[in-house]
Amino acid sequence: MKSLILKDLFNIGHNAKSMLFILVVFAVALIPFSDVEGYIFVCAILCSMMIVTTFSFDDNSKWTRYAMIMPVSKKELVVGKFVVLAIFCAVGSLFGLVIGSISGFAMRKITFDFAGIGELLFLALAAWVISLIFGSMSIPLVFKFGAEKGRVLLLVSFLIPAGICFGIYQLLTILGVELTDQLVFILLCCSPLPVS
């Protein structure tokens, strides 16, 4: 499995400079007008999306066929992608944390006290988890349908639930039901999400 992880890291290394550039552009565009927290999430999500790019590289070089003749099992092939995703998310969260903290401190948006640092670390961890969940949804889709179709399906798989949620929210508003924080929390606890 180490070889699979190395292969993806070497492959994506070529794109790292452009990703770095994009993240810096986002830092300049987001942090002055928004907050550091949002920037950390953006960095983590953007980096998690690179996992689909690694599939494109694999498709391009017919890697999967070659991997199957190596002493690597299909299970390792799948687990390897999740490990690479976890690395990408960690790099994104950490980058967001470091650049966000420096920029936020420079713009006096955050303070480096115990509570402030703790909150930022917690946010970076939350960004890592959420980007990991986001990326994890893409892996089975791309394995099943390939990188190109997988990308479209990934978008659809986010838009449809978002559309349904928005529709329900609108319907509840029309019916006069007000969604309070407490109600949302209760609904979240009742949903299958915490179980999974």
Added chain:
Amino acid sequence: MDAILQVENLTKQYVGFMLDHVSFSVPKGTIMGLIGENGAGKSTTINEILDLIHKDDGTVTFWGQELSSSSQLKEDIGVVFDDINFYDTLTPAKVGKISSAAYKQWDEYLYQGFLNRFQLPSDKEIKTLSKGMKMKLCIAVALSHKPKLLILDEATSGLDPVMRDDILDVFLDFVQDENHSILMSSHITTDLEKVADYITFIHQGKVLFCKTKDELRYHYGIIRCGAAMLDQLDKDEILAYRKDDYQWNVLVADKGKARRKYKNAVVDDATIDDILLLYVKGEQAR
């Protein structure tokens, strides 16, 4: 016959094509050439042998074991496809690192030796290498984990004669060890004429024959004759025949016998190319 690879009744059904009970074996210390026209089923056979596509029927064993039974088997099998399977931006040095992490038997010293021998720069990106250099890199990778069996699917296609000759030398070196074998598919039959010990001919998904190269070279012949002479030929001796502009070309399995029997006919030696052409483009007598 001590076989490294045993293929029995390999079958695969596609719409419009069927790989039909393909059987052959690759003995130790030999090179088996798999020939056939494009679309004959050579690559399908290799993909089934390597478990890359699902078999409808048949068995494939390496040293008596199925490929799925042990991961050690994959250490002992080196595979080269017709194109490189590493992404364009990788370098031979990175390819070496990836492969060394995959194979327990990886020998970095051997790999560096192949890179030097093939004059492959270790820090140049794959996209800057020529087709021949890419194939050499694939062969270097396949050989550096010390396999006992090499499987090559059209590995020499698209290379110039000088490159092909270099690579064929590497294959001949490899089989100097009598525990090593090579299965190579190619439609460049001259390559196989140079190095192969056995030839398996697949035509329209079926094995037409599996014979030693020497038998084909020293016994098979082509009778060049007119229509009148063709009628006089013993039909049981004819394998395939085809009309040229002015004459009939008739493939026979025993050219010596044909020369003695038909003194007025011209009986030429048959190259593997001739045999392939007559079987594919001509009429088969039996």
